[in-house]
Amino acid sequence: MRPLTPSGSLSDVCGKAESVRNSNLNSLSDQIVADIYGNAELITKQVLSKKKTHQKGLDQRLDDLVTSKWFGYPLMLLMLVIVFWITMEGANFPSRLIASGLFTFQDQLTLWFQWAGTPAWIHGILVLGVYRTLAWVVSVMLPPMAIFFPMFTLLEDSGYLPRIAFNMDHIFKKAKACGKQSLTMCMGFGCNAVGVTSCRIIDSPRERLIAILTNSFVPCNGRFPTLIIVTSIFIGGTFVPYSGFVTAFVISGLILSGIAVTLLVSRVLSVTILKGEPSSLVLELPSYRRPQIGAVIYRSMIDRTIFVLRRAVLAAAPAGAVIWILANTYLGQQSIIVSLAQALNPIGQLIGLDGFILLAFILGLPANEIVLPILLMSYLSTGYLQDLGSLDGLRNVLVNNGWTWLTAINVMLFSLFHWPCATTLLTTYKETGSKKWMFLSFIIPTIIGISVCFILTQVVRSLGLV
Amino acid sequence: MKGAGKIDPLADLSPGSVCQIVSLELSGLLRRRILDMGIVPGTIIRCIRRGPSGDPTAYLVRETLIALRNEDATQILVKRLSNGEENV
Amino acid sequence: MILSAEKKKSRKDHIGLSEAKNQFSIALAGNPNVGKSTIFNALTGLHQHTGNWPGKTVDNAQGDFQYRQKSFIIIDLPGTYSLLAHTVEEQIARDFLCFANPDVTVVVLDATCLERNLNLALQVFEITPKVIVCLNLMDEAQKKDLVIDLPSLEHELGVPVIATSARQGEGLKELREKIYQVATGSLQTRPRQIVYSSDVEEAVRDLLPHVETIANNPLSPRWIALRLLDGDGSFLDSLSNYLSIDRDLSPGWEESKCAH
Numbered sequence: 001m002r003p004l005t006p007s008g009s010l011s012d013v014c015g016k017a018e019s020v021r022n023s024n025l026n027s028l029s030d031q032i033v034a035d036i037y038g039n040a041e042l043i044t045k046q047v048l049s050k051k052k053t054h055q056k057g058l059d060q061r062l063d064d065l066v067t068s069k070w071f072g073y074p075l076m077l078l079m080l081v082i083v084f085w086i087t088m089e090g091a092n093f094p095s096r097l098i099a100s101g102l103f104t105f106q107d108q109l110t111l112w113f114q115w116a117g118t119p120a121w122i123h124g125i126l127v128l129g130v131y132r133t134l135a136w137v138v139s140v141m142l143p144p145m146a147i148f149f150p151m152f153t154l155l156e157d158s159g160y161l162p163r164i165a166f167n168m169d170h171i172f173k174k175a176k177a178c179g180k181q182s183l184t185m186c187m188g189f190g191c192n193a194v195g196v197t198s199c200r201i202i203d204s205p206r207e208r209l210i211a212i213l214t215n216s217f218v219p220c221n222g223r224f225p226t227l228i229i230v231t232s233i234f235i236g237g238t239f240v241p242y243s244g245f246v247t248a249f250v251i252s253g254l255i256l257s258g259i260a261v262t263l264l265v266s267r268v269l270s271v272t273i274l275k276g277e278p279s280s281l282v283l284e285l286p287s288y289r290r291p292q293i294g295a296v297i298y299r300s301m302i303d304r305t306i307f308v309l310r311r312a313v314l315a316a317a318p319a320g321a322v323i324w325i326l327a328n329t330y331l332g333q334q335s336i337i338v339s340l341a342q343a344l345n346p347i348g349q350l351i352g353l354d355g356f357i358l359l360a361f362i363l364g365l366p367a368n369e370i371v372l373p374i375l376l377m378s379y380l381s382t383g384y385l386q387d388l389g390s391l392d393g394l395r396n397v398l399v400n401n402g403w404t405w406l407t408a409i410n411v412m413l414f415s416l417f418h419w420p421c422a423t424t425l426l427t428t429y430k431e432t433g434s435k436k437w438m439f440l441s442f443i444i445p446t447i448i449g450i451s452v453c454f455i456l457t458q459v460v461r462s463l464g465l466v
Numbered sequence: 467m468k469g470a471g472k473i474d475p476l477a478d479l480s481p482g483s484v485c486q487i488v489s490l491e492l493s494g495l496l497r498r499r500i501l502d503m504g505i506v507p508g509t510i511i512r513c514i515r516r517g518p519s520g521d522p523t524a525y526l527v528r529e530t531l532i533a534l535r536n537e538d539a540t541q542i543l544v545k546r547l548s549n550g551e552e553n554v
Numbered sequence: 555m556i557l558s559a560e561k562k563k564s565r566k567d568h569i570g571l572s573e574a575k576n577q578f579s580i581a582l583a584g585n586p587n588v589g590k591s592t593i594f595n596a597l598t599g600l601h602q603h604t605g606n607w608p609g610k611t612v613d614n615a616q617g618d619f620q621y622r623q624k625s626f627i628i629i630d631l632p633g634t635y636s637l638l639a640h641t642v643e644e645q646i647a648r649d650f651l652c653f654a655n656p657d658v659t660v661v662v663l664d665a666t667c668l669e670r671n672l673n674l675a676l677q678v679f680e681i682t683p684k685v686i687v688c689l690n691l692m693d694e695a696q697k698k699d700l701v702i703d704l705p706s707l708e709h710e711l712g713v714p715v716i717a718t719s720a721r722q723g724e725g726l727k728e729l730r731e732k733i734y735q736v737a738t739g740s741l742q743t744r745p746r747q748i749v750y751s752s753d754v755e756e757a758v759r760d761l762l763p764h765v766e767t768i769a770n771n772p773l774s775p776r777w778i779a780l781r782l783l784d785g786d787g788s789f790l791d792s793l794s795n796y797l798s799i800d801r802d803l804s805p806g807w808e809e810s811k812c813a814h
Contacts, residue, residue: 013764014790017782028754029784030490033638034506035750040672043746047707048668051699059531063515063524072518166533170519173535179522200611203499203641280496280538282503285524285531286587287666287694292721295592303604431611495640502636504670529667 059287066163076164083151084189088224091143098142102135124328125321133320133370137312140369144221145305148190153300157291161186162283169281175263176270176279178207181214185262188218191308192424195220196431206276210266212428213441216420217262219255222312222368226415227251229372233395234408258416265444273440308423315366315422323363323374337378351450352410352457354402361414366422371415406466410453417449472546477523477539479513485544486510492541500542504528510547577618577625578737579654583647583678584662585671586633589690591615592720593662594630597730607632607646621730626737629656635670637677638784649792651681652773657737660729662688665695665702665717675711679745680777685713686732686743693719712744750780757783771797 065071106127113123155161161183169179180202188195195215202208219227231247270279326337334342337359344362345355356378364371376394379401398407419442420428429438460466479485487509490497504527505511512526522533534542584590594602598617607614615630631650632643651659661678663671668689678685687707695702708715714732718725735741749755758779765775765782773793781789 013761013768014782017761017764017779017785028757029638030501030506031751031754032780032784033501033636034508035754036673036676036748037504037506037509037669039676039746039748040504040669043672043707043710044669046710047703049701049703051701057698060514067515067518067524069518166522166524167518169533169535170517170521173521197611200613204495277494280499281522281533281535282496282499283522283533284503284587285533289694292592295595433611498638498640502638502640502673504673528669530670 062288063163063285066160067167072167076167079155079160080186083148083155086151087144087148087221088228090147094143094146095139099135099139102139103132106131106135121328125324129322129324130317130320133316133323134313136373137316137367137369138309140225141222141312141367142305142309144224145190145308146301148221149194149300149304150297152186152190153296153304154291154293157289157296159286159288162285165283166285169283171263172266173279173281175266177210177263177266178202178204178279179281179283181207181211181262181266184211184215185218185259188215188220190221190304192216192218192220192420193427194304194308196424196427199431203282204277204279206270206274207279209432209437210269210274212431213269213437213444214262214265216424216441216445217258217265217417219258219416220368220421222421223415224251225369226372227254227412229394230408230411230415233398234403234405254412254416261417261448265448312367312423316370319363319366319370323370323377326363327377341378350457351414351453352406352460353414353453354407356401357407357411357414361418364421365419368415368421404466406457406460410457413452413456414449417445417452419443419446473543474546475540476511476513476525476534476542476544477536479544479546480549481513481515481523483549484510484512484547486547488543488545490542492538496538500534500538503530503532505532505542511544577627578657578733580626580628580733580737581631581650581654581656581659582628582662583631583651583659583674584633584690585635585664585674588633588662588664588671589720590630590633590662593660593688593690593718593726593729594628596720596723596726598628610642610646612643612646619730621734624734624738626733629654634674636674637681645788645792648681648789651678652792653796655772656682656684658684658686658733660686660688660733662690665689665691666698666700668702676746676748679711679713679747680780681773683743683745684736685745686729686736687711687713687715688725688729689715689717690720692717692724693722710746712746714741714743754780754783768797 066075109127109131110123113127164186165179165183168182172179172181181199183201184195184198187198192215195218196212199208199211199215202211228247228251231250235246235250323337326340327335329336331339341355341359343355344358348354348356348358356375359378360371360375363374376397379397419425425438425442428441429435432438473488474485476485476487487505487507489507490500490505492500509527514524514526514531516523517533521536523536523539524531524533526532582590582594594615594617598619601619602615602617604613604615606612612632616627617630618625618627620626629650631647634641634644634647637644637648637651650656659678659682661675663675675685675687689702689704689707702717704715704717714736716725716729716732718729720726732741736743750758758776761779761782762775765771765778768775768778771778771793778793
């Protein structure tokens with residue numbers, strides 16, 4: 001045996017292999033696969049016997065329904081609505097419970113700080129800033145996620161999710177993307193960071209990037225409260241007897257426009273910076289199985305809920321401190337937060353918002369659920385995150401600060417189309433390994449949000465509707 | 467049995483019909499993926515159902531249900547063994 | 555398997571495996587949707603930690619368990635249909651089997667679609683001899699009126715076959731026992747090797763003398779020849795990477811096989 005340097009010998013061998021491969025007209029690699037499967041077939045024939053059954057299997061009958069022309073799509077919509085409904089209804093009570101528990105503990109913390117004689121500003125940063133923000137994020141985020149993700153995992157375990165991809169694929173095909181993107185979008189409803197991670201199920205790197213870059217166009221659990229509150233105050237509230245129905249209708253409309261933008265942007269990306277191999281789909285539709293409830297809850301808690309919560313807490317804690325400092329440091333007569341809002345006001349007005357709203361979105365970068373509380377905090381200049389008990393109280397605060405129905409619509413649109421939260425951006429960076437894609441996932445929704453709000457505002461104003 | 471033994475693209479098969487793979491005219495990654503799923507020349511597969519819009523289509527390959535887009539399935543050539551619709 | 559400190563470090567960086575001294579390493583391979591994670595969870599309980607494969611965005615779960623005073627570490631490989639490396643997941647699974655040299659590889663198969671699943675098992679057989687086949691989802695197969703002749707399957711494959719229904723916890727005790735037996739060497743396995751069609755075999759014969767000149771090669775020359783005929787570029791990268799890292803650390807193919 002001749003000792004050669006490995007790289008040298010390898011390339012020699014490769015050259016030889018190349019010539020052998022080229023001299024074979026029948027593709028050898030196809031033959032290799034075919035031979036392996038030939039063996040598998042032979043073995044299976046020897047060992048497997050099937051009792052003949054004539055009735056159609058349960059799988060078949062379920063698929064007849066789930067992928068049928070008439071029921072396929074309505075069933076998917078129904079599932080989505082049920083999952084949302086259970087999430088929102090079910091999260092209400094535990095959210096209130098956690099909030100009241102955590103805020104009661106805050107008073108206790110304050111007492112301890114006073115007893116220890118800590119300076120007021122340390123108490124301010126740690127308790128009114130960090131702790132209060134964390135309490136908000138945990139009480140708003142934890143219950144819906146702890147409900148949404150297990151339900152989603154149940155659907156995953158039962159084998160229903162691949163059928164969604166099967167039903168939706170032709171729509172994504174038109175956008176030159178992959179049908180599995182519909183599943184990553186569904187995950188995005190829970191949390192965009194988890195949605196971005198779930199893009200791993202898409203094989204083609206090109207289609208995976210498209211799915212990652214467009215994931216934030218579906219509103220996550222952190223943005224739903226903003227959408228729901230603003231809709232119920234300004235739109236649902238004006239149709240009193242049907243407010244619940246109108247609110248649901250408007251939110252569904254927003255989700256659909258998010259999906260439309262997802263498809264549009266996917267299509268544009270596929271013909272511009274993400275050109276490449278034509279898209280395809282090879283999708284296994286596994287048998288339906290009865291999900292294991294215990295394992296599902298355990299897995300979705302560990303894998304998704306805790307993961308998301310940990311990242312959100314890591315992002316929200318420093319943000320709480322910064323927001324408190326900005327709101328409580330005075331330059332002359334004004335706190336920094338008010339000065340910043342005034343500086344942003346001209347841009348805000350141009351897109352139908354105001355300086356405070358824009359600032360709230362910017363400061364909400366670490367976690368979307370703190371946008372509304374920050375906004376109220378700066379309107380009322382109380383210096384810490386607010387939760388006003390009733391919708392009427394909220395409505396008064398907003399109207400007194402110059403909100404119209406146009407402001408409300410713009411806030412909802414901007415909430416749907418703006419930069420993803422810091423957690424999602426970090427996840428995008430980790431998944432793509434590149435700052436370029438992270439930047440694009442930041443800038444694309446931002447440009448879309450600003451343009452949409454700008455055009456809408458200018459049109460409405462020039463028509464004199466406001 | 468009408469049409470049996472003819473060479474056709476897989477995408478032309480209607481649900482219920484059974485065929486045998488003759489050749490794959492695909493290339494690149496998609497070709498490899500389809501081979502890996504056990505769709506190799508000689509494999510017998512059955513067309514099961516179409517998606518709600520008629521695309522993609524699910525095929526039963528070696529006891530597994532696999533969905534392919536029709537535009538990809540037109541590049542897979544098959545020999546018809548039976549036409550499901552007529553037998554049912 | 556006792557390794558030198560440097561070898562261990564290079565393994566850890568390269569493949570993401572960090573077993574303790576005197577710990578047997580078990581690789582868990584299988585198609586997606588075969589209940590591989592259920593088996594992984596059932597074997598390890600809560601003794602597991604998850605992360606990513608080094609430099610890759612693919613989940614990597616490892617866990618350990620004790621059985622008969624021996625310690626085992628299990629690595630859950632990404633679920634793949636094949637090892638011919640057309641995706642990152644396949645590349646990771648294949649590189650792990652090739653270069654991390656696990657003491658036992660458990661291939662989990664779905665009993666309801668045996669034929670498709672055997673494809674992966676047969677590919678694993680070509681890389682490593684110490685394999686156990688775990689035929690999972692037996693309960694589902696029964697519901698579908700499928701009857702599998704286990705002794706004859708064991709005979710055809712040349713490795714132990716354990717029937718399990720991991721969700722019900724059935725068959726896991728036997729699986730642990732077989733893992734122990736194969737890891738300690740008290741049970742010998744002789745996995746079925748594929749004889750290819752004549753044009754493939756001829757091409758392999760042409761290529762074999764050239765492959766045998768590669769120094770410090772830890773793998774079977776026949777297997778390398780097959781991958782070369784496959785035109786598998788990613789494998790060549792992995793191999794040359796491995797050779798350059800472990801040039802001075804690993805024994806050559808001949809020696810390591812003689813040692814067994």
